[in-house]
Amino acid sequence: MSTQQPLVIKLGGTLLESDKALAALFTTLKTFLDEVNRPLLLVHGGGVLVDNQLKAMGLTSTKKNGLRVTPFEQIPVIAGALAGTANKLLLAQAIAHEIPSVGLCLGDGGLCRVSQLDPELGAVGQIEGGDATLVNSLLAGGFLPIVSSIGITFDGKLMNVNADQAATAIAEILDADLVMLSDVSGILDGKGQRIAHLTEAAAQELMDKNIIKDGMAVKVKAALKATKTLGKPVAVGSWRYPEQLLSLLAGESEHGTRISH
Numbered sequence: 429m430s431t432q433q434p435l436v437i438k439l440g441g442t443l444l445e446s447d448k449a450l451a452a453l454f455t456t457l458k459t460f461l462d463e464v465n466r467p468l469l470l471v472h473g474g475g476v477l478v479d480n481q482l483k484a485m486g487l488t489s490t491k492k493n494g495l496r497v498t499p500f501e502q503i504p505v506i507a508g509a510l511a512g513t514a515n516k517l518l519l520a521q522a523i524a525h526e527i528p529s530v531g532l533c534l535g536d537g538g539l540c541r542v543s544q545l546d547p548e549l550g551a552v553g554q555i556e557g558g559d560a561t562l563v564n565s566l567l568a569g570g571f572l573p574i575v576s577s578i579g580i581t582f583d584g585k586l587m588n589v590n591a592d593q594a595a596t597a598i599a600e601i602l603d604a605d606l607v608m609l610s611d612v613s614g615i616l617d618g619k620g621q622r623i624a625h626l627t628e629a630a631a632q633e634l635m636d637k638n639i640i641k642d643g644m645a646v647k648v649k650a651a652l653k654a655t656k657t658l659g660k661p662v663a664v665g666s667w668r669y670p671e672q673l674l675s676l677l678a679g680e681s682e683h684g685t686r687i688s689h
């Protein structure tokens with residue numbers, strides 16, 4: 429990996445529930461930025477914050493194939509949780525760790541072009557390319573962009589995009605390396621063992637058997653698409669062990685799962 433090639437790290441939303449894990453991760457990111465001369469961008473989820481917020485308002489929520497059904501009347505609340513609370517909690521961590529940062533959504537600077545994915549899912553977006561100009565100038569200026577997965581359609585509608593799909597699309601737009609940090613040590617097989625290296629055929633078999641399912645199936649499908657476009661593997665690891673970040677980046681097999689086609 430070249431030293432100047434951007435790195436995209438996707439942070440799963442459950443990280444936001446642990447102040448200790450957040451602080452440990454941002455300490456590692458600060459060291460990484462100081463020691464490794466490399467542009468870094470964070471994309472984050474926050475499904476758990478959305479769940480909590482909807483519940484507090486007496487609203488229910490369902491998922492279909494790992495994607496949240498998003499009635500248009502709920503999008504203000506969901507955008508508030510993701511582009512508001514989740515994004516600003518991460519920005520706050522960056523500031524507390526002396527990392528110059530900017531909080532964005534997919535619509536800022538036209539980073540991602542978003543359209544409605546499927547009318548049955550409501551205000552759920554899919555990404556159809558984008559424009560790296562704004563983000564590249566932020567990276568060149570030494571800022572850490574922190575990007576939520578709220579998108580805006582060409583006709584001005586807010587859309588909820590799955591954060592794994594957002595992260596893979598942004599990695600494709602920036603031609604970046606991609607590491608996805610979740611709440612598991614990697615992708616697990618039918619015996620609960622970590623899979624060090626997952627190919628497309630093996631992933632398909634595990635999805636067919638419902639061993640890779642829900643949010644992880646969305647993540648794996650998005651990662652497989654990105655590996656093809658980027659022509660390199662995508663790593664899935666845990667945010668619980670930020671010290672494993674360099675090992676994940678180096679593609680070592682001791683930690684996480686490397687997905688390739």
Ligand SMILES: Nc1ncnc2c1ncn2[C@@H]1O[C@H](COP(=O)(O)OP(=O)(O)O)[C@@H](O)[C@H]1O
Pocket residue numbers: 439440441442473474475592609610611612614615616617639640641642643644645647
């Ligand atoms: N084969 C699998 N290996 C690991 N996790 C899996 C698998 N299948 C389903 N999962 C679930 O996927 C979750 C991670 O995906 P997701 O909820 O989208 O996380 P994140 O918000 O971190 O992106 C795990 O917590 C686990 O419950």
Ligand SMILES: CC(=O)N[C@@H](CCC(=O)OP(=O)(O)O)C(=O)O
Pocket residue numbers: 439440441442472473474475476478494495496506510552553577588589590591592643
């Ligand atoms: C359409 C869709 O499913 N959107 C997700 C966006 C947040 C997300 O992906 O958060 P995690 O990475 O923490 O799972 C949602 O509403 O939960």
